[in-house]
Amino acid sequence: MNQRIGYASVSTDDQHLHLQRSALKQVGCGLIYEEAASGKTATRPELEQCRKVLRAGDTLVVWRLDRLGRSLPDLVQIVADLEQQGVYFESLTEKIETGSEAGKLTFHVFAALAEFERSLIRERTQAGLAAARARGRAGGRRPKLDEQQVREIKVLLRDPGIHVADVARRYGVSRTTLYKHVGVIAPRL
CATH class of the missing domain: 1.10.10 (Arc Repressor Mutant, subunit A)
Known part of the structure; x- marks a missing residue:
């Protein structure tokens, strides 16, 4: 039987999960994984536990996109992993869901924009390094000893x-x- 499983997270202890929990229950999530973890923290044990429980045909539901991924590339990777497992994804606030073709298209537009952003950053970095080399500055850390x-x-x-x-x-x-x-x-x- 396909389940709707919720994931709620806050980044600081002074934030509360009440709003997310309520919204997830309202859309039929019987099981909700909750976590308080910094956005910088790479380890999110509740999210990992949630991902282990998901089966093909299930839907992972979040209140907002930023609750799932630390960055847009991170979010895209998580949703791509879910898609490979046959798990759908839904974000309530942005009204994005990968269970329909239109929802998949919307999400893939986000993914394309994230890839474009990474390419621009890479180009700017390479241009900056080339300009520094042209000025005679070598990249990397300065030697500790002269x-x-x-x-x-x-x-x-x-x-x-x-x-x-x-x-x-x-x-x-x-x-x-x-x-x-x-x-x-x-x-x-």
């Missing part, structure tokens, strides 16, 4: 009485950074 410091450290480490950890502390870097920049083969504490 050439003069590397020469000084090499001289210091020739003395077997000097410990790598002491030199690292003196220059404000880790031992690993010293090994990387100076090429110390046998680590000495």
